[in-house]
Amino acid sequence: MSLKPERRGIHVDQSELLCKDGCGYYGNPAWQGCCSKCWRERTRRQQQKNQKDHPQAIGGRNDGTSPTSYIFSKFEEKKSSEKARRANTVRKLFGSSKQQSKPENVAVHLSSVPSTQQSRSSDFSEFLKSLRKPSSQLIQNRCLSFIESLQGRRDLTVEQQSDHVQDFYQSMATHFTDFTGYPSDRSDKMMDNIEKMIMTQLYKSVFCPDTSDDEQKDLLIQKRIRMLHWVTAEMLRTPLCEEQSEVNDNILSAITAIIEMDSKRAPQDKLSCISRCSNYIFKAIQVSRSSPATADDFLSSLIYVVLKANPPRLQSNIQYITRFCHPNRLMMGQAGYCFTNLCCAVTFIEKLDAPALNLTHEEFDQYMRGQRAPVRRIPPFLLQEGCPGLKQMQKNQELLTELHARQDKILMEAKRFEKELNEWTMSISSQVEEIIAKFPLTSSVSKM
Numbered sequence: 192m193s194l195k196p197e198r199r200g201i202h203v204d205q206s207e208l209l210c211k212d213g214c215g216y217y218g219n220p221a222w223q224g225c226c227s228k229c230w231r232e233r234t235r236r237q238q239q240k241n242q243k244d245h246p247q248a249i250g251g252r253n254d255g256t257s258p259t260s261y262i263f264s265k266f267e268e269k270k271s272s273e274k275a276r277r278a279n280t281v282r283k284l285f286g287s288s289k290q291q292s293k294p295e296n297v298a299v300h301l302s303s304v305p306s307t308q309q310s311r312s313s314d315f316s317e318f319l320k321s322l323r324k325p326s327s328q329l330i331q332n333r334c335l336s337f338i339e340s341l342q343g344r345r346d347l348t349v350e351q352q353s354d355h356v357q358d359f360y361q362s363m364a365t366h367f368t369d370f371t372g373y374p375s376d377r378s379d380k381m382m383d384n385i386e387k388m389i390m391t392q393l394y395k396s397v398f399c400p401d402t403s404d405d406e407q408k409d410l411l412i413q414k415r416i417r418m419l420h421w422v423t424a425e426m427l428r429t430p431l432c433e434e435q436s437e438v439n440d441n442i443l444s445a446i447t448a449i450i451e452m453d454s455k456r457a458p459q460d461k462l463s464c465i466s467r468c469s470n471y472i473f474k475a476i477q478v479s480r481s482s483p484a485t486a487d488d489f490l491s492s493l494i495y496v497v498l499k500a501n502p503p504r505l506q507s508n509i510q511y512i513t514r515f516c517h518p519n520r521l522m523m524g525q526a527g528y529c530f531t532n533l534c535c536a537v538t539f540i541e542k543l544d545a546p547a548l549n550l551t552h553e554e555f556d557q558y559m560r561g562q563r564a565p566v567r568r569i570p571p572f573l574l575q576e577g578c579p580g581l582k583q584m585q586k587n588q589e590l591l592t593e594l595h596a597r598q599d600k601i602l603m604e605a606k607r608f609e610k611e612l613n614e615w616t617m618s619i620s621s622q623v624e625e626i627i628a629k630f631p632l633t634s635s636v637s638k639m
């Protein structure tokens with residue numbers, strides 16, 4: 192993913208959000224820009240190649256006898272035609288790679304997806320009830336025995352655990368489409384519920400496990416965000432107009448939503464938090480300038496919200512969703528779009544530098560060292576409410592700004608003075624050298 196800070200401000204081509212293998216789904220930096228299916232296909236091919244090259248080294252789970260790998264390839268064949276169809280729809284939504292995405296695209300795309308959080312949770316309790324029926328016994332048994340078997344395997348790395356879970360999703364999806372003959376929307380719903388049931392149980396053992404470096408990554412990004420606390424919405428070139436109370440409220444709600452992500456267990460519930468956060472951001476942008484948000488507006492505002500929120504265990508949550516979410520959710524739709532943008536935002540925050548914020552390198556360093564602070568205006572709607580403390584703060588801030596300006600002036604004067612002094616010293620010494628050259632000391636000594 193190439194971020195282009197030299198363009199001043201934040202810009203990512205919509206085509207760069209899509210899978211590098213060109214299937215039309217969303218890609219993810221965790222899979223080197225591929226979507227989860229293409230990525231798994233790549234690693235599978237690599238594993239098969241390794242096995243051919245070293246037949247006796249049967250490592251990992253793909254020893255060729257796994258029934259799920261057979262089911263998977265069958266599943267892939269069956270899905271490929273549908274995949275192409277869906278890929279076209281996604282392309283239509285975002286335009287071809289050469290076209291700039293039009294502002295309406297994002298808005299249309301997002302508003303066409305109903306926010307189904309409530310209906311989904313009632314779905315889940317219905318699902319749990321339905322599992323008690325004898326006809327659902329098979330599903331329940333398969334899920335329970337899978338949870339048990341995975342919890343029993345302490346030797347697995349988190350990537351292997353992820354592979355097992357993804358294989359399980361695939362075999363269940365195949366079961367619904369091939370054997371029970373469910374239409375795809377019903378099968379998708381079932382898969383949502385199965386994901387939720389399994390991952391709620393497995394959460395403790397697979398979220399941010401000791402065997403991974405997720406925790407270190409969490410600490411790194413947390414520290415990085417803390418160091419960037421001074422970044423303003425203006426520096427990021429967001430259209431957000433924080434002086435308006437409605438915009439401010441929406442930003443606060445977006446911050447709350449993204450922080451809430453850490454408290455959810457199922458990947459889809461975490462994704463819902465990201466989608467909710469994104470919806471508030473879209474509202475904030477819309478109110479700010481009464482026109483639909485462009486993709487760049489959205490990304491820059493999302494970066495701003497992430498910087499303000501510093502969400503707990505951000506990397507762990509992203510990794511967990513990437514590893515254990517049902518792939519369909521990540522590869523398309525609103526949730527997929529928002530998640531891909533969140534991953535982009537994190538990558539951007541890691542690389543954030545002076546040109547991206549429209550600052551000089553000197554200014555950027557001063558901000559990072561805490562020698563400079565941005566001027567933050569207190570929104571007029573807060574001042575109108577007549578809180579004396581806020582008015583005092585406003586006055587203090589104005590005073591501070593003035594002091595800063597005076598300090599800068601003094602520093603500049605001092606530097607100029609230093610320069611003049613240096614020049615003066617140099618001119619004196621060169622004059623002295625000149626005189627010495629004209630009247631060498633040796634000749635005067637010898638005359639005496």
Ligand SMILES: [Zn+2]
Nearest residue numbers: 210214226229
């Ligand atoms: Zn792909």
